Amino acid sequence: MILELEETKDWLRVDGNEEDSTILLLIGASEEYLKNATGRVFDFTNNQARLFCLVLVTDWYENRDLIGVKVSEKVRYSIQSMLAQLQYMPEGDNTSG
Numbered sequence: 001m002i003l004e005l006e007e008t009k010d011w012l013r014v015d016g017n018e019e020d021s022t023i024l025l026l027i028g029a030s031e032e033y034l035k036n037a038t039g040r041v042f043d044f045t046n047n048q049a050r051l052f053c054l055v056l057v058t059d060w061y062e063n064r065d066l067i068g069v070k071v072s073e074k075v076r077y078s079i080q081s082m083l084a085q086l087q088y089m090p091e092g093d094n095t096s097g
Contacts, residue, residue: 002034002044003027003053011054012061023061030056038087048089052082 008023009015030053035041042049059075 001027002031002042002046002049003057004044008054008057012058022064023057026057026060027053029060034083034086037083040087040089042086046086048082048086052079052086055079055082 005020005024005027008027009019012023014023033056034049034052044050055075055078059079
């Protein structure tokens with residue numbers, strides 16, 4: 001797992017437990033998105049992968065009213081740039097599997 005629930009809630013500035021299941025779903029989806037987009041599995045020690053997932057979770061969390069899980073236009077460029085860096089990172093640099 002790249003992100004932990006409490007770390008993500010701190011990033012989102014969410015108090016309480018009412019949104020935990022939604023946030024966990026978004027964390028899982030962001031990690032799957034990263035794996036599908038790069039073909040690689042990253043772990044929590046890769047700061048770029050962690051930031052990528054936090055940005056994606058934030059975008060999805062703040063735009064929950066949209067149908068489907070897609071990246072909004074406001075973060076599309078950042079996500080694409082981060083994905084390129086993660087995809088072409090040398091093997092063994094904070095990846096698992």
